Amino acid sequence: MANSRGKDFRVGDANPCIRIRPATEADVSAINSIYNYYVANSTCTYQTEAETDAARLEWLKNHGTQYPVTIAEDGGQVVGWASVSMFRPREAYRPTVENAVYVRHDLLGRGIGKMLMIDLIERTRKAGFHSIMAVISAEQEASVRLHERLGFEKVAHLRQVGRKFDSWLDVVYMQLML
Numbered sequence: 774m775a776n777s778r779g780k781d782f783r784v785g786d787a788n789p790c791i792r793i794r795p796a797t798e799a800d801v802s803a804i805n806s807i808y809n810y811y812v813a814n815s816t817c818t819y820q821t822e823a824e825t826d827a828a829r830l831e832w833l834k835n836h837g838t839q840y841p842v843t844i845a846e847d848g849g850q851v852v853g854w855a856s857v858s859m860f861r862p863r864e865a866y867r868p869t870v871e872n873a874v875y876v877r878h879d880l881l882g883r884g885i886g887k888m889l890m891i892d893l894i895e896r897t898r899k900a901g902f903h904s905i906m907a908v909i910s911a912e913q914e915a916s917v918r919l920h921e922r923l924g925f926e927k928v929a930h931l932r933q934v935g936r937k938f939d940s941w942l943d944v945v946y947m948q949l950m951l
């Protein structure tokens with residue numbers, strides 16, 4: 774059900790009402806609090822040191838109005854976020870973006886990631902981009918599955934390009950043409 778301030782989605786008893794909206798500077802520490810859990814505990818990000826709020830604020834400002842950054846909110850609490858960013862800095866890559874999506878670690882498997890991504894894809898399409906690349910650590914089954922479900926196709930598999938928690942990590946590239 775839509776309201777005037779954003780989109781409401783009903784996803785069952787555990788998440789009675791999630792709203793997706795653009796991120797603001799006031800969301801920076803909530804974004805980092807969700808993200809830094811994964812920095813410390815997961816191979817889904819190859820970052821190994823916690824993101825600072827100053828760096829996240831700079832990141833958000835650099836996205837400006839061109840690259841969507843969104844928040845999933847449940848009863849005023851931030852429960853997830855998603856973004857698209859420049860894929861690579863050279864000018865000719867400009868039609869392509871790379872996405873990120875992070876759900877609070879204690880709220881996984883309730884449809885929040887899918888809601889964020891459906892909304893993000895629509896915003897990215899409206900912004901005029903040509904395709905979205907998802908760069909995913911190959912063993913991250915939830916992420917691979919989520920992107921597959923939304924029409925992303927695997928276009929590359931890079932072997933042992935990362936190392937975290939004393940393990941070699943493969944990366945898959947998945948792409949959605951818009």
Ligand SMILES: CC(C)(COP(=O)(O)OP(=O)(O)OC[C@H]1O[C@@H](n2cnc3c(N)ncnc32)[C@H](O)[C@@H]1OP(=O)(O)O)[C@@H](O)C(=O)NCCC(=O)NCCS
Pocket residue numbers: 811817872873874875876877880881882883884885886887888909913914915916918919922
């Ligand atoms: C990947 C992530 C965003 C998915 O969000 P979520 O809210 O837990 O997922 P959803 O409940 O929306 O499920 C989306 C799809 O993924 C599947 N899925 C979810 N968790 C899964 C798991 N652990 N294993 C396999 N598939 C899984 C669901 O079954 C669903 O597919 P379906 O429609 O066929 O049932 C979430 O797990 C997350 O934040 N992970 C850490 C960060 C990350 O890996 N981000 C992606 C890279 S940027």
